[in-house]
Amino acid sequence: MRFTPPHGPPITFRARLHDARTATVIGRLLGLALLVCFATGVFSHYLQHPPPWLADRLPSRPSWGYRLTQGLHVVCGTAAIPLLLAKLWAVYPRLFAWPPVRSVRHALERLSVAVLVAAGIFELFTGLLNTFQWYPWPFSFVPAHYAVAWILLGAVLLHVAVQWPTIREHFTRRSPGTAALPEADGPDRRQLLAAVAAGVGAVTLTTVGQSVTALGPLDLFAPRSPAHGPQGLPVNRTADAARVTAASLADWRLTVAGPRPYSLTAAELRALPQYEVTLPIACVEGWSKSARWTGVRVRDLLERAGAGPGAGCRVVSLEAVGAYRVMEMGRRYAQDPLTLLALRIDGEVLSLDHGYPARIIAPNRPGVLQTKWVGRLEVM
Incomplete structure (x- = not known):
């Protein structure tokens, strides 16, 4: 040429x-x-x-x-x-x-x-x-x-x-x-x-x-090793970045809005039937890792608030700022028995960086939608 x-x-x-x-x-x-x-x-x-x-x-x-x-x-x-x-x-x-x-x-x-x-x-x-x-x-x-x-x-x-x-x-x-x-x-x-x-x-x-x-x-050159992080799981967004502190959670209550609204303290939430599931956190950056999560089924919380069997859910985080502070789940996610409001990971209480006192864990979802520091659920 x-x-x-x-x-x-x-x-x-x-x-x-x-x-x-x-x-x-x-x-x-x-x-x-x-x-x-x-x-x-x-x-x-x-x-x-x-x-x-x-x-x-x-x-x-x-x-x-x-x-x-x-x-x-x-x-x-x-x-x-x-x-x-x-x-x-x-x-x-x-x-x-x-x-x-x-x-x-x-x-x-x-x-x-x-x-x-x-x-x-x-x-x-x-x-x-x-x-x-x-x-x-x-x-x-x-x-x-x-x-x-x-x-x-x-x-x-x-x-x-x-x-x-x-x-x-x-x-x-x-x-x-x-x-x-x-x-x-x-x-x-x-x-x-x-x-x-x-x-x-x-x-x-x-x-x-x-x-x-x-x-x-x-895994020599990947930006993230799934084996490293608090409680053996990486964290993309820390509590400090989300402006969530232990002091701000001292009087935490979960609010569930629906036809029959109610609220629960952390102790009352722990007293409800607990379920354990093994699900991965999979983030858009490419890293993923499975863990054992323990908590209350979201569909049970919605049903108690008067939701029908086809209801979806809106989840509101306590974080002060963030593109995913408010997250919506369609009915297939909200009604799936694997979808939990998780309180524990691998048998341990969630750390603050992992969303203490409660976070969402759901199947087949990006990590950014596994909302941490949940303060409110709304029936949709």
């Missing part, structure tokens, strides 16, 4: 691996990773911010569902970073092709590539920084990440449509002339792909332990 600048000698890209076949092979894997990221990301978004028509239809089972989907989201997003870098390395000489636009099809191709690269870099690297809870930008991460995901999907579809003849050719392995390239032009394609696979495997194995308990010993 040759690029002749307006002034000066032509620049020649001779490396044999800057070709369509290499780009296609890497592109298949990158496309699969992005597809999984998109599907699991949309699922996570609608679990956290369900529109009214969907709120009562979201499933509460399997109880480990969100742990699986969000783990896949973060794992595939992390694996996509070396794949994206390898893909850009394989195709970057084409960015210097001259003339820059040769036809309508070529213009669409370059447009799709520009949007695809920009959106891909934005999604993967802002997502990576989100796992560290580091936000060095002036906009809100969640809506921006969600909106650009749709832009990225559109760019991928346009790119595949424009490049389909080339993709089809290389899927059927009928690319002409590649076998005649001399060995001196660069490392063998298999060696490059093996190096890319090793890079993907390395970043995956050294970070996936935050989601897969069995691989915890390999």
